[in-house]
Amino acid sequence: MFAYIVRRLVLMLVTLFGISVIIFVLLRIVPGNIVDILFDAAGFVDKADKANLERELGLDQSIVVQYLHWIGGLLRGDLGYSYVSEKPALEEILPRIPITARLAGLALLFSAMFGIPLGVISAVNQGTRLDYALRVVSLSGLSLPSFWLGLLILMASVSLFGTMPIFNPNPQTFGQALAIYCVPALAVGFRSAALVMRITRSSMLEILRQDYIRTARAKGAxxxxVNYQHALKNAILPVITVIGIEAAFLIGGLIVTETVFNIPGVARFLVEAIRWRDYPIVQNLVMFIAVVVVVANFTVDMLYAALDPRIRYTD
Incomplete structure (x- = not known):
């Protein structure tokens, strides 16, 4: 077990190193940089001023030197400065992480809270009207884009209450926080709940056909x-995988939702930084998302061994 964990940690480091190289190189080979954008917006180009600005930002150096400078600062906890706001990148990023994390966590909670029980109910009642109704709901959730659902929610709010829900990044009480995050989280979590529900249903149907389930029923359970202690316990592993993937996806996949609801989160900030070629912000945000994805996959693997005694990672 210890050797497996060490191998996984080494693989995580190699993966993050590869991602850092890819995102760094891709940003540099894309035509245009922050200097070009600033001078184009000004309507004139002074070659001397442009060269001085590139020298100040370190953009006149080779890609290798720029990468070593960035990765060295990253290892020391120095994320650099934003080219646009001229503030430390850490000060720009840190306040936005809890906002996106709360939104993603609440959406994930909704998806598990509704998706797993409804998936079990659909599997247990296979072929009934209830099963068909739940399958229609799940297909609707997978088909409706979250941003379109968010727009419908905003339109319904205006029609019913005459106003749109205003996002407050600093709620005073837990009730206010829940009310603020609940609407966008439901808009995002509807799709995730539909996916979890379908995976739960498929996994449950496979388990319910096993011999030990028939034996449990024959013994009078x-x-x-039968459904929750025997079947669901063994059907939960694929669901855990999907939830782990969704958790990683939600951290960086809330771009449109944060834009629709005017939420100052990580995903929306990443798009703005890409538009301005704000390299320090883009690089660090992508690395943060990559770390979340890698850690989520590692956590899912560890949960496999904890939830299923048949799984053991040998040395």
Whole structure:
């Protein structure tokens, strides 16, 4: 087990190193940089001023030197300065991470809270009207884009209450925070809940056909015991995988939702930084998202061994 964890940690470091190289090189080979954008917006180009600005930002150096400078600062905890705001990148990024994390966490909670029980109910009642109704709901959730659902929610709010929900990044109480994050989280979590529901249903249907389920019923076990203690316990592993992937996706995949609801989160800030070629912000945000994805996959692998005694990672 220890050797497996060490191998996974080494693989995580190699993966993050590869991602850092790819994002750094891709940003530099894209035509135009922050200097070009600033001078184009001004309507004139003074070659001397442009060269001085590139020298100040370090953009006149080779890609290798720029990468070593960035990765060295990253290892020391120095994320550099934003080219646009001229503030430390850490000060720009840190306040936005809790906002996106709360939104993603609440959306993930909704997806598990609704998706797993409804998936079990759909599998247990296979072929009934209830099953068909739940399958229609799940297909609707997978088909409706979250930004379109968000726009519908905003339009309904205006029609019913005459105003749109205003996002406040600093709620005073837990109730205010829940009310603020609940609407966008439901808009995002509807799709995730539909996906979790379909995976739960498919996994449950496979488990319910196993011999030990029939044996449990033959011994007189109640349907609740069979469905939740025997079947769901063994069907939960694929669901855990999907939830882990969704958790990683939600951290960086809330771009449109944050834009629709005017939420100052990480995903929306990343798009703005890409538009301005704000290299320090883009590089550090992408690395943050990559770390979340890698850690989420590692956590899912560890949960496999904790939830299923048949799985053991040998040395």
């Amino acid at each position: 109640s349907e609740t015991t």
